[in-house]
């Protein structure tokens with residue numbers, strides 16, 4: 601896909617609460633990757649505070665760029681292009697990465713490219729030693745999105761279904777908050793679920809009893825709220841084992857629902873390859889239940905290593921590189937699109 605052309609791309613990710621920077625070489629692969637997570641700062645407030653996120657990106661981004669260049673012994677003048685996350689995400693946070701990337705590219709006289717954050721997630725498994733082959737079904741599960749996408753090639757995306765309310769990651773985070781688990785809730789809830797009994801509470805598997813590939817996760821929050829109410833005294837939380845059991849039941853319901861819809865999508869599109877991407881694809885229970893379900897049908901599931909499931913600069917450098925190689929670039933007007941439908945993208949070079 602990368603052809604003979606060699607290109608070294610700096611990738612910059614600042615769409616939410618992680619400052620991610622990486623350098624990807626079209627011939628040699630990933631050369632350097634660094635991440636600064638603001639999670640600790642936002643934990644105090646129980647969620648991301650957008651203004652604080654922007655300010656922290658401003659502080660961290662240049663030192664991180666300097667660090668990745670040093671990591672691979674490169675000068676900034678050896679870069680051939682810069683890719684930055686232009687959306688979807690928090691407006692102020694996106695503008696930090698976009699401004700810096702565009703100014704740096706202007707100074708270095710190299711092309712700059714606005715990358716779609718979810719395309720970055722979707723292509724992250726391509727950074728692994730045995731990447732998936734096109735065509736495939738992608739399940740994108742992050743804090744802001746839950747989408748099933750039919751992927752013919754880079755940039756050829758057809759949306760098959762999506763969440764009508766909360767995203768899967770958002771449902772994890774909100775449920776964790778109700779149970780007084782620290783931000784970021786998803787991984788905490790998953791860890792707590794390990795000590796719980798799956799069978800004790802039977803959560804619904806929303807929208808699985810009717811045809812279609814859309815999701816709805818907000819009902820699971822209400823179910824959790826009622827369980828908390830039923831198993832605790834007023835204004836308190838249930839006992840520790842009950843909290844573990846609620847986490848286990850909740851996680852099992854989300855995972856089962858995702859598995860059912862993935863199988864349905866693969867069958868509908870007559871495909872055998874599934875890719876899961878985005879923060880929730882780091883979930884161990886989701887990975888193992890998908891392996892089980894797909895192996896029995898001679899189908900295969902692919903995902904990125906843990907650190908490339910959640911937000912990172914490597915996926916942006918990789919996705920940007922595919923498009924920069926095809927001659928795509930943006931002008932000096934900085935692009936920041938808090939909302940940006942994934943299926944409006946075109947294959948590399950075609951948008952030009």
Ligand code: KG4
Pocket residue numbers: 616721741742743744745768769770772773784785786787790878879880882883884909910911
């Ligand atoms: O992709 P990501 O880093 O950011 C967005 O683009 O939104 O995804 C973050 C989301 C959060 O909701 C987080 O709680 C969830 O992914 N997450 C998990 C796990 N790790 C991260 N959810 C469930 N289990 C996990 N192990």
Ligand code: ZN
Pocket residue numbers: 717721742743878879910911
């Ligand atoms: Zn993300």
